[in-house]
Amino acid sequence: MNIKCPCCKNMTIYSPENLFRPFCSKRCQTMDTAAWAEEEYRIPTQELAMPSETDDDSWLLS
Numbered sequence: 001m002n003i004k005c006p007c008c009k010n011m012t013i014y015s016p017e018n019l020f021r022p023f024c025s026k027r028c029q030t031m032d033t034a035a036w037a038e039e040e041y042r043i044p045t046q047e048l049a050m051p052s053e054t055d056d057d058s059w060l061l062s
């Protein structure tokens with residue numbers, strides 16, 4: 001089964017032989033993990049910079 005690597009969008013094989021699935025390579029797996037870490041790190045910074053953004057969202061939903 002062929003899938004697209006979520007990181008670089010290259011086609012890769014989704015099988016037990018691909019140790020890095022759903023990624024095409026160790027590089028992409030590492031890149032994605034780094035992106036996640038960066039995302040988690042960025043959230044508190046955004047809340048500090050724009051405290052009203054989340055408030056606006058909950059106001060629109062309710």
Ligand SMILES: [Zn+2]
Binds near residue numbers: 005006024
């Ligand atoms: Zn990739």
